[in-house]
Amino acid sequence: MRIDGGGGLVDHAPFCQAGAGEGNLAALVWLDPKESHMNKALDAHALDQAFRTARTFPHYSARPVADETLRELYELAKWGPTALNSQPARFVFLRTPEAKVRLVPSLMEGNVAKVQSAPVTVIVATDTRFFDRLPTLFPAYDARPEFLADQALADGTRFRNGCLQGGYLIVAARMLGLDCGPMSGFDPAKVDAEFFPDGAWKSNFLVNLGYGDPASTFPRGPRLELEVATQFL
Ligand SMILES: Cc1cc2nc3c(=O)[nH]c(=O)nc-3n(C[C@H](O)[C@H](O)[C@H](O)COP(=O)(O)O)c2cc1C
Numbered sequence: 001m002r003i004d005g006g007g008g009l010v011d012h013a014p015f016c017q018a019g020a021g022e023g024n025l026a027a028l029v030w031l032d033p034k035e036s037h038m039n040k041a042l043d044a045h046a047l048d049q050a051f052r053t054a055r056t057f058p059h060y061s062a063r064p065v066a067d068e069t070l071r072e073l074y075e076l077a078k079w080g081p082t083a084l085n086s087q088p089a090r091f092v093f094l095r096t097p098e099a100k101v102r103l104v105p106s107l108m109e110g111n112v113a114k115v116q117s118a119p120v121t122v123i124v125a126t127d128t129r130f131f132d133r134l135p136t137l138f139p140a141y142d143a144r145p146e147f148l149a150d151q152a153l154a155d156g157t158r159f160r161n162g163c164l165q166g167g168y169l170i171v172a173a174r175m176l177g178l179d180c181g182p183m184s185g186f187d188p189a190k191v192d193a194e195f196f197p198d199g200a201w202k203s204n205f206l207v208n209l210g211y212g213d214p215a216s217t218f219p220r221g222p223r224l225e226l227e228v229a230t231q232f233l
Contacts, residue, residue, distance in 0.1 A: 050174050055220070057179045057212030059117040065095065065178065065210055070120065073173055073209075080168030082161040084138040088130035089165030090201050092123040102194050103206075108185035111206075118181065118208035123191060124169065125201040126162035128154075162204050170207060179212030 041047075048054075070093050082088070094100045100121060104112055115121050131147035131154060147154040170180050183206040191203040 046175070049177075050171050054174045055179070055212065055214075055217045057181045057208070057210070057216060058114050058218075059213040059216035060119060060179070060208070060210035061213055063119070063211045065119045067093075067095070069176065069178070070095070070209075073169065073176055073178070076176065077165065077168045077172035080165060080172075082164060083157055084134060084143050086130055086134060086157060086161055087137060087165065088126045088158040089162045089169075089204075090125045090127050091169065092125060092195060093120055094123065095120045103186075103191065106186045106188075106190035106194065107183075111183050111185045114181055114183065114208055115206075117213075118210045120209040122169065122207040122209060123195060124162070124166040124204045124207060125196065126158045126204055127201055128158065129200055130154075130158055158202075159204070166205060166207065173207075173209055178209050181208035181212075182206065183208065 042050075074091060078087070094103060100115055103115060103121060103123075107115060131144045134144045134147075135142055147157070166182075170182060173180050186203075186206060188203045192199070192201075196202065
């Protein structure tokens with residue numbers, strides 16, 4: 001790592017982290033690239049909460065979700081990997097009755113009560129101009145012209161990585177003790193007209209967030225057997 005005259009980090013930044021007191025060089029913690037890969041499997045409780053016992057909740061308790069928790073959620077989920085570090089997902093947190101009522105006309109009938117029950121509904125969207133930020137997000141080379149020249153590449157990259165980031169959001173929420181209810185039963189054109197009238201962002205799916213009512217879950221659906229869903233070559 002080099003440190004420029006102004007005290008900024010100018011390369012190999014992934015291998016260092018600012019500790020308490022950002023900007024304070026003394027607080028920089030060096031991470032050896034080898035040591036950073038010596039992670040251990042998380043304990044069974046963590047795996048249960050994130051995956052094995054996590055459920056999709058149609059209804060939620062009245063316990064609110066603080067804006068600070070939503071900020072914490074983004075700050076965790078943002079670290080999930082995306083192609084060229086492109087991060088095309090955008091997240092709109094609807095956490096007031098006034099905001100949620102704007103969503104209702106776009107919903108499939110069966111999803112209305114679920115949105116009304118959840119303290120927060122997230123519109124997981126993508127930014128059609130995500131590539132404009134690539135020079136900053138992925139400075140290794142300028143990939144922006146490739147996306148400007150190829151709409152199919154831009155759309156595919158945006159959708160693939162936007163879906164991944166929505167998935168990261170769900171798992172991050174569970175790791176923070178929140179419950180989720182993802183939903184695609186809505187009219188994206190209506191959501192886009194209501195929330196993104198300039199056309200720059202496009203809705204992908206919705207995620208209800210809150211503290212789930214365990215009595216509201218459906219019987220757990222089976223997951224595919226390993227032999228069906230995998231190949232080992
Ligand atoms: C992308 C996506 C879209 C979904 N759309 C809806 C929906 O519109 N309405 C609904 O009630 N559930 C919806 N679900 C919930 C799924 O049916 C549920 O997550 C799945 O059956 C697994 O349930 P479990 O987590 O309780 O095992 C959706 C889930 C995902 C991931």
